[in-house]
Amino acid sequence: MRRVLAGCLAVSALGTTFPAAASECGYTAAGWNAPNGAVVFSRSDEGPIRNVIDAIGEFRTHSMLSHGATGGVTHATMRDPDQNSWPTVCGTPLNINQLRDGYPGLEQINQGGIYHYLYDANGHGPDWTAWQLGDATGAARIADSLWFNHPYASDVSRVDGSQLIDRPLWNGARVPYSLFQYRDVESAHQIPGGAANNGMMCSSFLAYAHNYAGRGLVTTHTYPHEVIANASNTIHWGVHGQCKESLGWFENAALTVICPVFWNVCTNAGNQVANCMSANRCDTSSSVIWKGVRDDPNATATSISPDRIGGWSVHPVSTTLWASDYSHQLQWNSGGNVYGCWQ
Template identity: 85%
Template sequence: MRRVLAGCLAVSALGASLPAAASECGYTAAGWNAPNGAVVFSRSNDGPIRNVIDAIGEFRTHSMLSHGPTGGVTHATMKDPAQNNWPTVCGTPLVASQLQYGYPGLEQVNQGGIYHYLYDANGHGPDWTAWQLGDPAGAARIANSLWFNHPYVSDVSRVDGSQRIDRPLWNGSRVPYSLFQYRDLESAHEVPGSAANNGMVCSTFLAYAHVYAGKGAVSAYTYPHEVTANAANSVHWGVHGQCKESLGWFENVALNVICPVFWNVCTNAGNQVANCMSANRCDTSTSVIWREVRDDPNATATSISPDRIGGWGVHPSNVTLWASDYSHQLQWNSGGNVYGCWQ
């Protein structure tokens, strides 16, 4: 569940486009060493998802399904949502539809694509990466079921139209990245299953893949109210801080400069993202919605995190077939020179 630095977040009032902060396409000189069926984990160095994971006392922020050292990768992610045009941006900073239905969502990319998802044009990437396999035969069955048997639609990269990216389908439709999954995964981890926005995040997708391949249901975990409230506060203030510093989803765009001070634009940004994650209300920057969740002593969150997929912390080592394994260092050491895109 890595927060992606996906590139230009230009506000029309600035009158200029800004250079991309990440590399959406490019080459990798080698494939990774994660076997077919392994789950690859990473820990991002900042962003709203890192805020949530830290607040709930866990470590891993993103998880991906490997289809082998020279194969593809299936994962769910989202690029930075665009900002609204001025003056709307001052009251509702982010485009609600992009925040609610994160693009690209569930996708299958090659080694070039996943390398440039993890590492930007300057070679900067996550703080930590590793993979787990557990039961090799069972893990391979999960990967092969998703690669060979699951319905999908073929698409092309928005950055380089020559590059194919497959989109697995769920309930007959594409699967966006849904921030509300952090509050309530509903039945995304079941077959047939359903969820708000027909959405998943990286780890709820892996739980779905586990049961889809016949390897058993992955039970969800309910976080108590105090942890849920802490996560809501962390998301709000984390986004607020990045906005103030023109970082993360607001990189190089000084909203606190172009918007009048009475708009409290960075507070609005924090409210909007917290509302989206806590109540699936991505179209408003009122503080009432997310604070109602934070202040309700009966409010909890039920989901499946990357740490649960891997069996770490409070999560048992038999919750998935990957969880019995330890963390292996991720290396890019197989032969090849592969070009690809992740969006």
Template identity: 70%
Template structure:
């Protein structure tokens, strides 16, 4: 969730979770993390997805499956969609295909890759932690996904000498799908399915829980008031991130190139449409606002807080929930180079 999309307008690709740079996609971790095999690692990072979760009263913004201290990591995430070329950038700023079918989606990477994912932009999350629960059951989850699940290998977009393993579902790579925040469908079940063959970080964790035979993680029903607040927060978050990232270009290049358009507003509408209706190819605000303004509209999903049993979510919904949160430390041996996309 943390590394997700937008503001990719005018001159550079700008992330919802902060500006992403190519040099931050690959690098080395001087040490590995201390999270045991099968533990879920959480963080809280910046960006409009955090605005959405804050709007519904939740705290954690990303969840990852650890395969042991200094070992691999399985998680679902999304990099920046590219901007479209002029004049399309004025009215529909983001590449709609990349917005709907987020890359890399579900992936398995090493400690160098996950370190660059979390800290490669020079800042990093404001909070991290992990939960394990029963060690034997947690290890079953970690081992099942790592050793038993089918996958394909893709070459890193930023280093041709590096490969990313991507678990497949229904015979295809698993995309990152924003619509999972509105309706996870049966992504958390076995065999299960969802539009865009998609997951997000926490619906993948629920899927891994079920895949290992640890039981089905029940989703949570979010009220209309919550999703209305979340919709407004998402639009505002994308708009503000875009404005802040563009800096002086807002009054220079964009003003010249698109003098009669609110480009950052259109980016916000496009992302809000994608999350609320799975319509990622339009910046017409009628679509997401029709959901926001429908008193019968709700959302059904699984969040990082639900995976960890925080807040209103029951602690016995996952094997991780009964555990307290342990401090994430980077103290295992080894210097590992890797990429996260």
């Protein structure tokens, strides 16, 4: 029998998936109202993921698997990557390894952890949250298969060493968060499947979980060239703008002060993130890579978005067993309290 999680991990969501979370550990009501097996969706207001989702004309920026009203949560997410030290930061602003292999990646946290992942100390959080269940029996089977049958490893929270966090393993290894999954999901939704960096993002993980529990293959969606060209521009200029305004990943940073103006550090930041998402080249700020994808009329993107998991936008309600349901309001409304962390 799998132990019940006593703690959790907190991550500063990169707008799927990444909310503006400031408090990493804390208490919340003992549980939310999302049943076992439900997918919980959110829409956050910052970060490259929001840039991507808006550019492709979709809505949901993050998706999570509920293990019940007082249970844990399984999701894939990523904390804000650190900035490189001076003078490297001027040419390659963001830590390459953290950008490519997002931490914590795939994790299982408790109710305290997921609340403080979504909401900061001032109660600021996503613009919107909801859950969908659909086939209740099938959905519960997905959640229970992940919780009781799937291999995992445990370690402690980076914030509170008293809190253990479980991390499901894939292909025998930890699963980092991969920005490249938004361009090419590869075979992450298949069994056994595989992907660059052994990585997933939030919705490719849910597609994998759906298949792992025997509920069927979640098919991919191919976005045409004009859509990904628009997304490429939006990612670059979105990151550039946040850097200039010291927002998002660049909050409290003085990059435009410490770097000589001829370095164009915020342009480099936009190039680095666009390269990472379009070609898995997180190690360079050359604009040639992402612009090569943008300007190639044959370039497309094949992925699985949170909207596809929920059967919204252009995606059919037959895509997953959750998609036949409508959106239910997410609430933390049970008695007691639970302490947890999100990283």
